[in-house]
Amino acid sequence: MCRAVGDHVSGVPLHLMKRIMSQKASGSSKVYHPALKAFALKLQFYSTKAYEYVWDPFGLGLPHVATIRRWYSSVGGSTGFCQEAFRSLERRVAATETGEQVICALMLDEMAIKKHV
Incomplete structure (x- = not known):
């Protein structure tokens, strides 16, 4: 990639441009x-509509909606609290320590398990 582009673009746009160029080169x-x-x-x-709107012109650089769906489906479904929930609560507590007002609700749901299973 041209070094001049890398000097003026950073973050997501830079990674998007690099990905498009590498895909065109390698297939x-x-x-x-x-x-x-x-x-x-x-x-x-x-x-989803906004993603599809952006995906059309940058189709080579952004993952397909099916790929994103696959990423979302890889969340563990074991019993108990998931690590993502604890990390989210930690961020909320950290925000209150900086004086920011945070409104947080923890909701629990139970589910009956059939005895014959």
Whole structure:
């Protein structure tokens, strides 16, 4: 990639440009940079229509919606509290220590387990 572009562009746009250029050169690339993956997950989470709108022109650089769906489906479903919940609560507590007002609700749901299973 031209060094001048790297001097003026950073973050997600830079990773997107690098990915498009490497895909055009090699034909395929399955690994996504963590910043690009986080951007795609967040955009698709907020609005599928917005993601599809952005994905059309940058189709080579952004993961397909099916890939994002596969990433979301890999969340563990074991019993108990998941690590993601604890990390989210830690961030909320840290925000209150800085004087920020945080509203947080912890909701629990129970489910009956059939005896014959």
